[in-house]
Amino acid sequence: MNQTFTTARALAAIIEVIGWLIVTLAIGGAALMLNTGNSPPGASTLVVLMSGAAGAAIGLGLVLAAQLVQAQVATAINTSQILEHVANLKTQTGHPPMEPPISAPNHTPLTARPEPYAAKPQAEGRFLRMVKGYELHKYSDGISVDGEGRYPTILAAEKRAAELAAGE
Structure with missing residues (x-):
């Protein structure tokens, strides 16, 4: 059962490219509007900067989502490879499964003793x-x-x- 998740990987790559395009367009558009001075009537510099920042944040959110999908797919693939490797190890070695460890001998707990740094070791408590x-x-x-x-x-x-x- 070796899955490659090609559809998920392709969609995540497309979403990541779209996210980076949005970031680029948002920052570039805001810079162009500030440099040319052709801002819409009544729009201040702050409004143009905030719209560019909002667009960039949306684009980065898409990039983040795409990379999270890619990481999840990579984890699934690696996990299946690890499971296959462990299954192959069991068949190759032919060793019986490990026995549980022999428990340590019972030790009696230490008795109460005065603290070595106490000024009055005879004090109760x-x-x-x-x-x-x-x-x-x-x-x-x-x-x-x-x-x-x-x-x-x-x-x-x-x-x-x-x-x-x-x-x-």
């Missing part, structure tokens, strides 16, 4: 970080600041550490 010289520890019911209180969020605990550091 998991050490989170230092804030303004105060340790933040995570407990099941909140976060403590140097063993004081339980705060519901890390932001509240950091705010309290900042207050303690300021001497409040």
Whole structure:
């Protein structure tokens, strides 16, 4: 099932050429109108520039659409070639399919240990970080600041550490 997508490729190429023609005509037409001074009555330079830019944008949109179609077709062709190659590999090697890997032996999880950088390793709770010289520890019911209180969020605990550091 080797498809070449000739119709899609031909239409995309035609649309791309039309898009580039529109871009060229829009920019060229705007430049010609500005240089010759034969702009329609009541039309300002800005209107001429905007019409040229709009035409160029439409043309570039067509070019974009055409190139996206071409990319999609190339992807489809490459995918079919890859599938054919993989199918040929299986028939050529004659090897049985791979066995699932042997699972690694079960390891027991590491036990809780104090953080090596904690100033007070005997403190309960998991050490989170230092804030303004105060340790933040995570407990099941909140976060403590140097063993004081339980705060519901890390932001509240950091705010309290900042207050303690300021001497409040």
